[in-house]
Amino acid sequence: KALKIGMMPADGIGREVLPVAQRVLSLTPGAPKFEFIPLPAGFELFTKTGVALPEETIRCLKEECDGAMFGSVSSPSHKVEGYSSPIVQLRKNLDLYANIRPVVGVRGTRDEDKWVDTVIVRENTECLYIKSETIEDTPNGKVAKAIRQISERASTRIGKKAFDVALARQEMRSRLGTAAAVGQAKVTVCHKANVLSTTDGLFRESVRAVKENDSISKGGAGRYHEVEMDEQIVDSMVYRLFREPEVFDVVVAPNLYGDILSDAAAALVGSLGLVSSVNAGDSFIMGEPVHGSAPNIAGQGIANPIASIRSGALMLEYMGYTEPALKIYRAVDHVLREGNVLTPDLGGKATTDDVEKAVLLALGA
Amino acid sequence: KALKIGMMPADGIGREVLPVAQRVLSLTPGAPKFEFIPLPAGFELFTKTGVALPEETIRCLKEECDGAMFGSVSSPSHKVEGYSSPIVQLRKNLDLYANIRPVVGVRGTRDEDKWVDTVIVRENTECLYIKSETIEDTPNGKVAKAIRQISERASTRIGKKAFDVALARQEMRSRLGTAAAVGQAKVTVCHKANVLSTTDGLFRESVRAVKENDSISKGGAGRYHEVEMDEQIVDSMVYRLFREPEVFDVVVAPNLYGDILSDAAAALVGSLGLVSSVNAGDSFIMGEPVHGSAPNIAGQGIANPIASIRSGALMLEYMGYTEPALKIYRAVDHVLREGNVLTPDLGGKATTDDVEKAVLLALGA
Numbered sequence A, B: 001k002a003l004k005i006g007m008m009p010a011d012g013i014g015r016e017v018l019p020v021a022q023r024v025l026s027l028t029p030g031a032p033k034f035e036f037i038p039l040p041a042g043f044e045l046f047t048k049t050g051v052a053l054p055e056e057t058i059r060c061l062k063e064e065c066d067g068a069m070f071g072s073v074s075s076p077s078h079k080v081e082g083y084s085s086p087i088v089q090l091r092k093n094l095d096l097y098a099n100i101r102p103v104v105g106v107r108g109t110r111d112e113d114k115w116v117d118t119v120i121v122r123e124n125t126e127c128l129y130i131k132s133e134t135i136e137d138t139p140n141g142k143v144a145k146a147i148r149q150i151s152e153r154a155s156t157r158i159g160k161k162a163f164d165v166a167l168a169r170q171e172m173r174s175r176l177g178t179a180a181a182v183g184q185a186k187v188t189v190c191h192k193a194n195v196l197s198t199t200d201g202l203f204r205e206s207v208r209a210v211k212e213n214d215s216i217s218k219g220g221a222g223r224y225h226e227v228e229m230d231e232q233i234v235d236s237m238v239y240r241l242f243r244e245p246e247v248f249d250v251v252v253a254p255n256l257y258g259d260i261l262s263d264a265a266a267a268l269v270g271s272l273g274l275v276s277s278v279n280a281g282d283s284f285i286m287g288e289p290v291h292g293s294a295p296n297i298a299g300q301g302i303a304n305p306i307a308s309i310r311s312g313a314l315m316l317e318y319m320g321y322t323e324p325a326l327k328i329y330r331a332v333d334h335v336l337r338e339g340n341v342l343t344p345d346l347g348g349k350a351t352t353d354d355v356e357k358a359v360l361l362a363l364g365a
């Protein structure tokens, strides 16, 4: 039985790079059989139909699909009544509570002197993304308010996910015989509890409790005590990520900080066009390149498809298909290391097509 | 009549670097006469007395001082009942609504290939910093909420400040005969209106209106139309700041984004120990190094005093004493360019004292 994957290219370069990921997935040796289902979503769809994420798209994802991929969505340049970002809606609707964003340099390239091999584990359902906003007219002009929600439940489950990712990475390293960038599996909790003592205080305490309760109450049966834990205030986190990226293994953060951190980390590996993610729930995985719709280059056939290709592989990995995922990672790394077929974001002259061909060749597909 | 400056070293290295700034200010040729008034504040003070910012400190600042300097404050590692950051309280109490943070590389050092010369103009009174937080117990565990406030009034006045800073920089450049890093004075509005369409939408519209209303309604009498304006979504802003810092002149941002952005920009110039700021209201200026209390190096005499020295100069500049401020900037630049007297954060072996002496020497003091 084929895996059914809902495909939402959405806007801009999403439409150019998601089809590449689809073809690479189909042609990867050892990958499961796929059935790809194209599904409408996006800001352009909204401007045409008044709906950014159709009910039918959600229904199909929930009832028929085993997984999904999302491309990228355009941002309106003015407030548009009734519009709400489809990617944010999707995360909430499918309860994809963890946004997992690995950022890794490529051995053998100039990035090696500042080695980056980190995963941002971003809470994906709350914080300011609950989009509870109001505005009122006052004698002093308009005053707008947004609610930022941090719950023990969401913070705990994202904390667990971060420790799980840290352990899985450790295991993978020992399987591949590679050394950890940091000495040992580590989770860094990112917050701003020095100002937001209640909300970010709860986030910090909840993640700490994941480790503490695991090792104490379960009498050593849990494995989180193997993972080191430390913390960084978000502003200092961004600073240190740039100054000494090699000290970070897994970073867990509330939604908005995670959003910012993953773009910051992307700057370290040369291009947003390289950075993949999955939006993960307990029973559904959606791959998504971290980059946006890039209106300035859309339609020119020069968008970097690597973020999407890697996101496809990451989706596979999180669905349990580790072997074909590893094949794709290695093929991509090979192309990057060779350095002959690079899109303009990486300083090259290759097209989206060229990169697809190079990856397929490296895959032996 | 001497200028009265309230000095709040507060915690950690703040106590080591603020006295250096004080001595440099006193000894700068052409500077006004100063009277420095030591004032208590800080987290350590809180742990001893239960008060982080005494009423008397506020009273003295408001009634007696012409300006102030703040060092750095420690962050509690656990939630502490009744504690509220004194720096956040000071900004609110004195209505220091603009946090102005210039980040500039040093010509003639290795930073020159990625040239940074930008000013972060951070709104300093609202956003999540209003600290309106609640927490409740629910059947699913604790749920905490914080209110993020964005008002037309605060966004408009910070917008104006950003355009003023852009024009002042342009003027300074033409006076010094230096070229603009970007072609022309420019204000970049940083927001996340694609998700926070109401709050960040209001911020964006208010800043846009500052330019639009200035050039239209005042029939060209205003000068903001000379300044270019564009925008960046905050995640993409952090990314682009690292990839192409040279395209940013003045960046205006709501409070929390500004906090994160200034640390990001600091990473580009080699060290947080170099980055200065002023908290500016309509009639009061408070200098503040951007770095924290650095508990890991506090007490060792190796903290970099440059951020504080520059913050003293910036305070002078914003109080209208441009000439002595420029002398201090040039002395600091000279020391950095020579590169023989650098503290460990910059890869050197110098002490706080050594840097003070080198700056005083360069000042001809």
Ligand SMILES: CC(C)[C@H](C(=O)O)[C@@H](O)C(=O)O
Pocket (backbone or CB within 6 Å): A073, A085, A087, A088, A259, A290, B194, B195, B235
């Ligand atoms: C497009 C936008 C709503 C989205 C976000 O803020 O989550 C994007 O920046 C991301 O990181 O996936």
Ligand SMILES: CC(C)[C@H](C(=O)O)[C@@H](O)C(=O)O
Pocket (backbone or CB within 6 Å): A194, A195, A235, B073, B085, B087, B088, B259, B290
């Ligand atoms: C210490 C902290 C409250 C403060 C802030 O968040 O504003 C600091 O990070 C800063 O940038 O001045």
